[in-house]
Amino acid sequence: MTGKKVLIADDEIHIIHVVAIKLRNNGYEVIAANNGAEAYELACSEHPDIVVTDYQMPFVTGIELIEKLRKNEATRHIPAILLTARSFAITQEMQETLGVQECLSKPFSPKELLKTIEDILYQRAVAVKN
């Protein structure tokens, strides 16, 4: 899955930094945003293959970002992973309704995040092929 573009949205600069290093070391292109509004603009202009977003961000939250992506024809198809320190905030039902492919609790493992991104992109590729 190298060469794929990942959009990371998180108001914690250190989280963006460590995730970017991990993904770049594994061949991914990384674009970053500090809040939901900025992330949405980047998603529209850069067309990432997957979005990794924090739940709680200023201006536009992670949930609101995903809702906006799903409403936009151009970004509806982009899979999303939600990172949250409030693991009980998102139910399975909400995940399916919002179109969140996976929800990871903070603190998370960068290795686990990488594997989750790879799995989702692989499933997408297989689905497109079929």
Next chain:
Amino acid sequence: MRRQRRLVWAAIAMVMASLCIAALTGPFHSGIGVGWRNHLVAWRLIACCIGAVGVIFLGLAYHRLAGAIASIARQLSCDPAGSMDLQAIERAAGTVQTRLQEGQKALHTLEAELSDLRIRSQLSDRQKQHTEAIIYSLRDAVVVVDESDRLLMANVAAAQLFGFDPAQATHKSLDQSIDPAYKDFVQLIQCSRQSATEATRREMQFARPDGPHTFDTIVSCVFERDQVSGVVAVLHDITREKEVSQMKNDFVSHVSHELKTPLASITAYSEMLADGEADDEQTRKEFYQVIQGQAQRLNRLIEDILNVSRIESGLIKVQKEPVSLTILIEQQMQMIKGFAEEKGITVTGQKPIVYDQVLADKDMISQVIVNLLSNAVKYTPPGGTVRIETEVNETEEVVRVTVTDTGVGIPADEIAHVFDKFYRVSANNKQAKGTGLGLNLVKQIVEKVHDGRVFVTSQVGVGSTFGFELPLAAAELAGTTR
């Protein structure tokens, strides 16, 4: 004579029985249905008949006694010379005396029993009044209906909640007395009665003038010979308890989020180091610094949370002594100067003319000053200024400290919340990081511990002024503070 004695005791027993029935059935007359009331009237009639027969028997017994006395008198009047048999006269007199004594004994017993019954009846009445007084004084609403859903009793709390006059509504159907807005409550009572459920518990929400209130409602059926004879409903207002529970949940949720955030960085960077993802020494050093910084952040957060909790629960140890705010401010300004200079921010101070001694815990007030100063520096762009001023108002007997910056400012709709726990101004998140507890801690220390006041004014793009007031030490010691 034996027959006489039996007659007297039978009479006494009958009168006692009638009095007992009357005493026992009296208190229940007002608290039961029509059917049962008719039964009680019948019992009372029977009691009267038994009492009347008893009195007749007593009368018969004394009539016989009077007869014996009259017989002796007749004998005496027919024999003026005294030729009567003296022994016969003595025997007759003895009989009369014995009968009189028996009669007296019986009377005394009767009187004692009557007095005892009267006392019991009074005690029963008093107990009933006592129980009613307790029910009427309860803060919980209490409603009692009979088997036909007619209101038997309702206390003041119930009358206020459902908006009716108990005196007017008694013996009327419940759904006619209560506003249709509370039909859920009426239906609950009706269902409980129809299903003969011993006790039903439900949370019910009613609209009140000051907003919706939630009530923990318990409805219990009263049974008599396996039939429902009435229903008792008690409503306990749990609105405040639910609010507190929600606040606690929100607090736990916030705290967990805030603690996990630095922990996420520590975990991620540690894993990267362990997996050898830091290629060079410079990157490794950077990772170590992040881990260290986040660990310190976590520590500060935990300390802030603990301090806020301790102050709120009153467990914190406070050591108040006369201190000069000016001296504390100068100390904290020295500590913040390095941080401010790194950002290119000028920090200045202005001392009061009059001595500004306050009665305060030195460490806590130092915390307040450093929180305000560090916030001002954090949210001021490079090249800006931060000024701290102290003013003594002798008329109001307070010392006022203000920290004014040329920072980013706070939007008008967010100013009211800046002192809330974990609140962070959305627009300023990019400018600086924080726990969201610093200003809350300032508020708790100033207002809760030192009986002071915090305030803030701000304009977006211009800057903010945060401040606090504390009572002057002299005024506080003299007990003349506001």
